[in-house]
Amino acid sequence: MAVGERGGPAWAGLAVLVLPALLVATGSAATDQVTPQIAEDLRLDDAGLSWFGETYTLLSVAFLIAMGAVADRVGRRRLLRYGAAGFGLAAPLAAFSTGAATLIAAHAVLGLAAAALIPATLALVRNMFPDRGRRLTAIAVLIASGYAGAEAAPALGLIVAEHFGWPWVFLCQAPIALLLLALSPLLPESRDPGAERFDAAGAALSVVAVAALLYGLSALAYEEVAVVPAVAVAAGLALCAVVVLRRGGPAAVPLLGSRPPVAGFVTVLLVAAMSLGTATLGADLARWSVALDPGLERWTLLLPAAAMVAGHLLAPVFARRAHSASVVGGGLAVIAAGVAPLALIGSEIGAIPVIVTTMVLSFGAGLALVPAIELIVGAAPPERAGVPAALPELARQFGAVLGFAAFEGVRSVAYRVLLTPPPGLPPEIADAIRDRYALESLGELPERSLKAALDATTAADTASLRVSAAVAAIAALAVAVPALMSSRRRTTYEETPDRREAPA
Numbered sequence: 001m002a003v004g005e006r007g008g009p010a011w012a013g014l015a016v017l018v019l020p021a022l023l024v025a026t027g028s029a030a031t032d033q034v035t036p037q038i039a040e041d042l043r044l045d046d047a048g049l050s051w052f053g054e055t056y057t058l059l060s061v062a063f064l065i066a067m068g069a070v071a072d073r074v075g076r077r078r079l080l081r082y083g084a085a086g087f088g089l090a091a092p093l094a095a096f097s098t099g100a101a102t103l104i105a106a107h108a109v110l111g112l113a114a115a116a117l118i119p120a121t122l123a124l125v126r127n128m129f130p131d132r133g134r135r136l137t138a139i140a141v142l143i144a145s146g147y148a149g150a151e152a153a154p155a156l157g158l159i160v161a162e163h164f165g166w167p168w169v170f171l172c173q174a175p176i177a178l179l180l181l182a183l184s185p186l187l188p189e190s191r192d193p194g195a196e197r198f199d200a201a202g203a204a205l206s207v208v209a210v211a212a213l214l215y216g217l218s219a220l221a222y223e224e225v226a227v228v229p230a231v232a233v234a235a236g237l238a239l240c241a242v243v244v245l246r247r248g249g250p251a252a253v254p255l256l257g258s259r260p261p262v263a264g265f266v267t268v269l270l271v272a273a274m275s276l277g278t279a280t281l282g283a284d285l286a287r288w289s290v291a292l293d294p295g296l297e298r299w300t301l302l303l304p305a306a307a308m309v310a311g312h313l314l315a316p317v318f319a320r321r322a323h324s325a326s327v328v329g330g331g332l333a334v335i336a337a338g339v340a341p342l343a344l345i346g347s348e349i350g351a352i353p354v355i356v357t358t359m360v361l362s363f364g365a366g367l368a369l370v371p372a373i374e375l376i377v378g379a380a381p382p383e384r385a386g387v388p389a390a391l392p393e394l395a396r397q398f399g400a401v402l403g404f405a406a407f408e409g410v411r412s413v414a415y416r417v418l419l420t421p422p423p424g425l426p427p428e429i430a431d432a433i434r435d436r437y438a439l440e441s442l443g444e445l446p447e448r449s450l451k452a453a454l455d456a457t458t459a460a461d462t463a464s465l466r467v468s469a470a471v472a473a474i475a476a477l478a479v480a481v482p483a484l485m486s487s488r489r490r491t492t493y494e495e496t497p498d499r500r501e502a503p504a
Helices: 009-034 037-044 046-060 064-074 076-095 100-128 132-164 165-169 175-185 200-222 229-248 260-290 299-321 324-344 351-378 384-420 427-432 439-443 447-484
Strands: none
Touching: 009 037, 009 076, 009 100, 009 132, 009 299, 037 046, 037 165, 046 100, 046 200, 046 384, 064 076, 064 100, 064 200, 076 100, 076 165, 076 175, 076 260, 100 351, 132 165, 132 260, 132 299, 132 351, 132 439, 165 175, 165 299, 175 260, 175 351, 200 229, 200 384, 229 260, 260 324, 260 351, 260 384, 260 447, 299 351, 324 351, 324 447, 351 384, 384 447
């Protein structure tokens, strides 16, 4: 039976491809939880800790497009094997590190290996499942598996570190990588037989452009506005323009050459932004609600995660019966329905409303994500699917950074506007409490003044959360409505089993 037909090798191959999805998703999530133990044991200073934490993410994202181009030329299965070998070698090296240099170098190799696995996996799915319906199911299984692994990894990482030590968090990655290497012959090899000579200069430009953008946007999102991050963003955008021109203009770029990939990229970007942005709101809600209902703490995390996975797995069912744009628009509308009630809440909220609200939001995000990724990957010809297969993860990473920056920015501005310092506060204290994160300055106030200041800051914080939620709901609806309206026009892109030509 040929790969891509019902049953048989394609579905067996999909079971193998769950391994790289788990490897990438669980590795960094588990490692993040044991970073304090690593820093203590290896005596990492602030610089070493920063390099350790940022190297993996920066390299795994910066090299995505370059690795996608490599996959089209050397073969997706071969690149997958290279990525698995990288994990298999670097994970033990990180586990047995005795100093910062070795640990950071090993983490860098793990980042490069992840950058190889991500586009290779999705490009293989594009080739193994030419039928759109089965491809949607395959993508849903991969995304749900990775998300479930990422949600479970922090708790598992802490358990492993507590009983066996932090090195075992790395060592546990090696058997998965070795199993992937052993089972990789079950996967079909695919490459672009007409691929041009590899453009090393263009690949280097794309790496630098993505790295500059990611660094600059992350610094601007998590820190104060500064000259260096702003220059990095400007340089990254300029280099992106150079890369596009080198490839022959926008029409020759996989993302810009047709409408569906653009819509899919924007949707993944928005869903990632909503997911991380609302997580910052949900953290405050969970803190407030758990104080009222301590016994429900674990459910504020487990049930929304289950709803997200349910959205992933149900998306193909809906997408087979409707236009992909309908499912994307419907998912975004559900996100808006989940966020909107947050605009009406107060600080005295129980855990049940928080759980229900975040479950609705998570289900909508899962629902919109799968068809959005398929719009990006499915629009590409199978032989040139490498670079498009890198774009969903690129959108997810940038969406997370932009979402955090947008939510925090809106909330900080709203907090300052809505805060009314109580009379009688010293001027320096009244000025200090305009920063949401500087409330420790209240510790020396008399009890009466302290209560008044806390009441004022709590009221402003709650009001700012409402404003952020309202803005998020409006943003989701602003994209959902056009998506739902466009779904009335079916195109050959949506109907053909193997979409090789997407509408302009």
